[in-house]
Amino acid sequence: xxxxxxxxxxxxxxxxxxxxxLASLRCQRGVEGRxxxxxxxxxxxxxxxxxxxxxxxxxxxPVRMTTHAHDGFQLSRCRNEGVVASSADYLLFxxxxxxxxxxxxxxHFRLRxxxxxxxxxxxxxx
Numbered sequence: 001x002x003x004x005x006x007x008x009x010x011x012x013x014x015x016x017x018x019x020x021x022l023a024s025l026r027c028q029r030g031v032e033g034r035x036x037x038x039x040x041x042x043x044x045x046x047x048x049x050x051x052x053x054x055x056x057x058x059x060x061x062p063v064r065m066t067t068h069a070h071d072g073f074q075l076s077r078c079r080n081e082g083v084v085a086s087s088a089d090y091l092l093f094x095x096x097x098x099x100x101x102x103x104x105x106x107x108h109f110r111l112r113x114x115x116x117x118x119x120x121x122x123x124x125x126x
Contacts, residue, residue, distance in 0.1 A: 003036040003062060005105060006086035010078050011096030012042035012070070015051045022055045024099040030106040036062040039096075040082035043070025098122050 007025060011018045018039065025037055039052045049065065056063035066081040068074075079093060090112060094100070111118065 001033065003034060003088040005031075005035040005090045005092055005108060006038055006082075006088035007035060007092045007094055007105070008038045008040050008079060008082035008086065009094045009096055010040050010042070010075055010082075011044065011048060012073075013044045013046055013048070014096055015044075015046055015048045017097040018048060019051050019055070020099055021094065021096055022051070024101075025105075026055075026059055026061070027102050028100075028105045029102045031109060033060075034109070035105055036064070036086065036088060038082040038086050039063070039065040040078035040085075041065060041067035042074055042078050043068055045070070095122075 009018070009021055009025075011021075022037070022039075028035070039048075041048055044067065049067070052063065052065045064085050066078070066085050068077065068081065083091060090108070092105070092108060108118070
């Protein structure tokens with residue numbers, strides 16, 4: 001079954017943060033089987049790929065990763081590659097250091113409307 005939402009998580013050289021972001025996505029309630037995760041990496045040369053691979057083995061959520069050689073900050077390129085790798089019609093872009101509450105995706109399902117864009121902002125924590 002085709003996922004309804006693709007969560008595109010941008011990341012670079014922060015596997016510790018990425019592990020926590022992925023854990024917060026694993027804890028989403030009310031959306032089982034309705035979303036996929038695409039980690040859009042900007043050429044990390046650390047254990048980022050291992051973090052994604054290990055996470056993908058532990059969950060029933062479809063998980064993919066895109067990456068390319070790092071050549072300066074290329075967030076747009078990362079996101080574009082993630083869009084190509086995704087299969088959902090609804091895209092949710094998430095930075096690789098943003099944790100989401102357990103109802104985050106459910107709220108997106110509830111509030112989405114055809115031909116509309118939603119934007120939000122995060123709460124910065126110490």
